[in-house]
Amino acid sequence: MPPTPYLAQLPADLLARAAKIRVAVFDVDGTLTDGRLWYSEGGHETKVFHVHDGLGLKRLQANGVQVAIISARISHPVALRAEELDINHVYQGQNDKRACLLELLDALKLTPDQAAFVGDDLPDLPPMNIVGLAVAVANAHPWVAEQAHWQTERKGGKGAAREVCDLILAAQGKSAAERAHWQ
Incomplete structure (x- = not known):
């Protein structure tokens, strides 16, 4: 049984796309965070990540x-969070996210249909247009939402990434084992 009721109502073609995913790639600002940039008086950047997304x-x-993470910005908090979550594929300062994604897929020996890309804004459109599962978070720019195969109910930084993870695990038939593990 899927972890959330709305997953049971998802179209079969979406579940088929999610079942093929071998790498899930996430934008950061507006996707893994709420998109706001926080700076201290000393000019240090901080970010807020949702613990549900991390799990x-x-x-x-x-x-x-x-x-994997592909971000146009370079941020020390992103590197720290990725390390904490054991994410090995972290690409910051990427102005051409599509090219970065293609290089990642080549290195992993995967095809675009085996990749998901989760984003929220215009720089995310090029990679979203080539993957098997393109996901827009709830607060994504309308053009991004239009190009997505699916849009989360939760906003970026507020559990949207967790929804994507739940979708992929449910589509791959791994939710029951996951549930049993936690009981």
Whole structure:
């Protein structure tokens, strides 16, 4: 049984796309965070990540789905969070996210249909247009939402990544084992 009721109502073609995913790639600002940039008086950047998203990313990895981050910005908090979650594929300062994604897929020996890309804004459109599962978070720009195969109910930084993880695990038939593990 899927972890959330709305997953049971998802179209079969979406579940088929999610079943093929071997790497889930996430944008950061507006996707893994709420998109706001926080700076201290000393000019240090901070970010807020949702713990539910983190557990979802760990669960994907534990179930054989690799996780990657591709961000246009460079941020020390992102590197720290990725390290904490054991995410090995972290690409910051990427102005051409599509090219970065293609290089990642080549290195992993995967095809675009085996990849999911989760984003929220215009720089995310090029990679979203080539993957097997393109996901827009709830607060994504309308053009991004239009191009997505699916849009989360939760906003970026507020559990959207967890929804994507739950979708992939449910589509791959791994939710029951996951549930049993936690009981």
